[in-house]
Amino acid sequence: xxxxxxxxxxxxxxxxxxxxxxxxxxxxxxxxxxxxxxxxxxxxxxxxxxxxxxxxxxxxxxxxxxxxxxxxxxxxxxxxxxxxxxxxxxxxxxxxxxxxxxxxxxxxxxxxxxxxxxxxxxxxxxxxxxxxxxxxxx
Amino acid sequence: xxxxxxxxxxxxxxxxxxxxxxxxxxxxxxxxxxxxxxxxxxxxxxxxxxxxxxxxxxxxxxxxxxxxxxxxxxxxxxxxxxxxxxxxxxxxxxxxxxxxxxxxxxxxxxxxxxxxxxxxxxxxxxxxxxxxxxxxxxxxxxxxxxxxxxxxxxxxxxxxxxxxxxxxxxxxxxxxxxxxxxxxxxxxxxxxxxxxxxxxxxxxxxxxxxxxxxxxxxxxxxxxxxxxxxxxxxxxxxxxxxxxxxxxxxxxxxxxxxxxxxxxxxxxxxxxxxxxxxxxxxxxxxxxxxxxxxxxxxxxxxxxxxxxxxxxxxxxxxxxxxxxxxxxxxxxxxxxxxxxxxxxxxxxxxxxxxxxxxxxxxxxxxxxxxxxxxxxxxxxxxxxxxx
Numbered sequence: 001x002x003x004x005x006x007x008x009x010x011x012x013x014x015x016x017x018x019x020x021x022x023x024x025x026x027x028x029x030x031x032x033x034x035x036x037x038x039x040x041x042x043x044x045x046x047x048x049x050x051x052x053x054x055x056x057x058x059x060x061x062x063x064x065x066x067x068x069x070x071x072x073x074x075x076x077x078x079x080x081x082x083x084x085x086x087x088x089x090x091x092x093x094x095x096x097x098x099x100x101x102x103x104x105x106x107x108x109x110x111x112x113x114x115x116x117x118x119x120x121x122x123x124x125x126x127x128x129x130x131x132x133x134x135x136x137x138x
Numbered sequence: 139x140x141x142x143x144x145x146x147x148x149x150x151x152x153x154x155x156x157x158x159x160x161x162x163x164x165x166x167x168x169x170x171x172x173x174x175x176x177x178x179x180x181x182x183x184x185x186x187x188x189x190x191x192x193x194x195x196x197x198x199x200x201x202x203x204x205x206x207x208x209x210x211x212x213x214x215x216x217x218x219x220x221x222x223x224x225x226x227x228x229x230x231x232x233x234x235x236x237x238x239x240x241x242x243x244x245x246x247x248x249x250x251x252x253x254x255x256x257x258x259x260x261x262x263x264x265x266x267x268x269x270x271x272x273x274x275x276x277x278x279x280x281x282x283x284x285x286x287x288x289x290x291x292x293x294x295x296x297x298x299x300x301x302x303x304x305x306x307x308x309x310x311x312x313x314x315x316x317x318x319x320x321x322x323x324x325x326x327x328x329x330x331x332x333x334x335x336x337x338x339x340x341x342x343x344x345x346x347x348x349x350x351x352x353x354x355x356x357x358x359x360x361x362x363x364x365x366x367x368x369x370x371x372x373x374x375x376x377x378x379x380x381x382x383x384x385x386x387x388x389x390x391x392x393x394x395x396x397x398x399x400x401x402x403x404x405x406x407x408x409x410x411x412x413x414x415x416x417x418x419x420x421x422x423x424x425x426x427x428x429x430x431x432x433x434x435x436x437x438x439x440x441x442x443x444x445x446x447x448x449x450x451x452x453x454x455x456x457x458x459x460x461x462x463x464x465x466x467x468x469x470x471x472x473x474x475x476x477x478x479x480x481x482x483x484x485x486x487x488x489x490x491x492x493x494x495x496x497x498x499x500x501x502x503x504x505x506x507x508x509x510x511x512x513x514x515x516x517x518x519x520x521x522x523x524x525x
Contacts (some may be wrong), residue, residue: 002266004275014275035397036273042389061396062295065344066287071264074281079341082282084291084396094396096277107281117298130279 001073003128009037012051018129023051024093033090054093056123057136058085061094063115080107081115085133100124100132110135148416149524150241152369152376153233155184155362156488161325161479163257165356172358173202173253174210180360185373186247193218193245193363195232197482199225202253218245222384224392226430226475226513227405229483230521234382236363246364252484253358261354273394286351286433288393289515290343293435296402297345302438302453304345308336310434310469311349311476313461318473321499325353326477350434352475359484361491377494380507380524381417385409386517393515405518406443406511413520414445421445424522425505426493427467428486431474436514441467444509444520463500471500486510490523 006014009025016023026033027041028048040047065079074080080098087093101109103124120136157179159165159172167175181188191213194204198221208216218239222228229252236248263284282288296302315331318324331349339348369376385408389398414420421444429440438452446467447455461469472478472489479485490508492498512519 002278004279006275010275036276036391062291062298064282064287064290064294065341066281066283066290067341067343069261070281070283071266074283077281079344080281082280082287082291084295092397092399096280096282096394096396098280117295 002071009039013037014129016051017125017131020125020129021053022056022123022131023053024087024090025049026052033093035093035095054087054089057088058095058121058123058133059088060084060099060115060117060119060121061086062117063099065112077106077108079112081110081112083115083133085121095131097131097133100134102134103132105132146416147237147241147379147382149378149380150366151237151363152366152378153361153491153523154364154369154372154374154376155180155182155186156360156491157181157183158359158485158488159357161323161355161357161481163325163354163356165255165258169253169255169358170202170206170210172356173207173251176253176358176360177207177211177249177251180249180362183374184362186362186364188212189214190247191249192216193236193239193248195220195222195235195248195250197221197225197228197232197252198223199482200252207251218248222519224513224516224518226432226482227516227518229430229487229512229519230382230510231384231512231519233361233363233379233487233521234384234519237379237382240363240365246368248363249360250363251358251360252482254481255356256480257354257356273391277394284343285393286346287343289433289435290346292395292401292515293433294345296435296439299402300450300453304337306438306453306456307350307434308333309456309461310431310437311336314431314470314474314476316462317471317500318477321472321478324473324478325355326473346433346435352432352480353477355479355481357479357481359481359488361487375495375525377491378524379521381413381522382520383409383412384517384519385412390517392517395515402439404439404443404514405516406440406514409518409520410444413522417522419507423507424467424509425507426471426502427469428471428474428490428508428510429469430483430486430511430513431470431476432480432513434476437469440511440514443514444511463502468502471498471502483512487521490521494523494525
């Protein structure tokens with residue numbers, strides 16, 4: 001499986017994720033959250049930012065089921081779901097991820113028919129600190 | 139002519155030559171040789187000697203560089219050369235850059251080209267070393283690997299928000315295939331498409347199936363741009379560059395445009411505003427359109443972006459044969475990237491020229507205006523061509 005190839009701006013996100021925290025870069029001057037991370041705020045041009053923890057609750061904004069041809073590791077679990085999650089705390093911040101049956105579960109661990117737009121989801125983290133998503137218990 | 143004309147691009151330049159190689163899944167010659175053949179064919183079509191060329195434009199992804207091309211085909215001294223990024227988003231911009239340079243007096247004869255062995259070569263997404271850290275770190279680990287996956291994500295949301303259906307996407311695939319079935323140069327010339335084939339084909343990335351994806355093609359194309367005045371002396375009927383635009387919207391993220399207020403409004407909208415601002419006519423006056431179709435879903439989005447219908451109406455626009463010959467907006471009349479050849483959209487430019495010359499294999503009667511677009515979903519570009 002591919003691991004994140006990070007850059008200077010993105011590295012903090014992954015460091016916090018390894019500690020089991022979902023944090024979003026936010027402008028320290030105007031309070032505007034932004035994603036993906038970048039050097040300065042597109043709203044007020046400030047270079048001061050901080051990483052604010054969010055609840056990790058979200059809703060599925062869209063999803064796909066990739067089928068081969070794919071890279072071998074991914075072909076082995078295809079079709080699997082990839083989702084875009086809109087965060088409840090910070091609307092318009094959306095994260096790409098996978099909806100799985102539990103922390104550390106495989107990309108194809110959840111029945112496809114359970115993936116739908118609007119579904120409430122909660123972040124979990126696998127052993128490597130990669131964010132994953134599980135359905136919120138209703 | 140008095141020197142009172144306001145500086146600008148409108149009808150100041152024209153495409154006077156087009157050329158191309160054959161298209162196939164695999165061609166034996168290398169990309170450089172194919173580039174030379176396409177460029178020389180375009181110059182011959184124009185009746186212009188290679189030594190007169192002083193400007194070049196292509197894509198940053200083009201592997202044949204200016205030095206190699208110029209020394210092989212015998213260009214003169216070059217005073218303008220430009221490359222445009224973002225893959226298929228740069229197609230129309232190559233012509234736009236030449237038109238701008240020629241209108242501004244920086245050059246007199248420009249050649250734009252694209253040569254690509256996408257059929258023979260590796261699929262770009264398989265080279266994971268070349269993925270840029272931004273934004274790939276946010277998508278690749280989760281298995282969002284290919285352009286098809288990235289656009290499928292936007293497609294699902296588009297279908298959810300506006301009620302667009304697979305039948306709408308099929309209408310796009312079918313129109314392109316029907317035109318390819320009229321075009322002997324098209325890869326899918328002798329292979330008709332049915333709804334049954336479409337609906338039962340394998341998935342590539344649900345909701346996109348095999349027939350929602352463009353071809354994988356070897357081939358090269360080129361065109362020649364000169365001033366309006368010079369165009370009068372050329373071999374063929376000039377096709378004027380009436381308006382041209384590039385578009386990179388504020389807070390746009392490329393094919394993974396998930397991170398702004400309105401992900402379903404893309405670069406087409408930005409390019410369109412500039413394109414129409416400088417045009418003497420409106421979308422309702424467009425006789426035929428060549429819309430970038432790496433994926434079927436890009437067409438309804440582009441129809442909205444370029445103003446042929448309202449927001450969310452792109453799917454419904456395709457109904458009732460609207461994209462077929464005789465419909466409201468005949469589409470991709472050579473077969474497009476879906477069914478003629480996928481060469482980063484350059485075949486759409488050459489087909490636009492053929493329509494206005496009256497020499498298309500699926501000719502729209504008396505076509506006088508043509509929209510050509512580059513890839514939606516990436517920083518893009520577009521042309522309005524007129525007789």
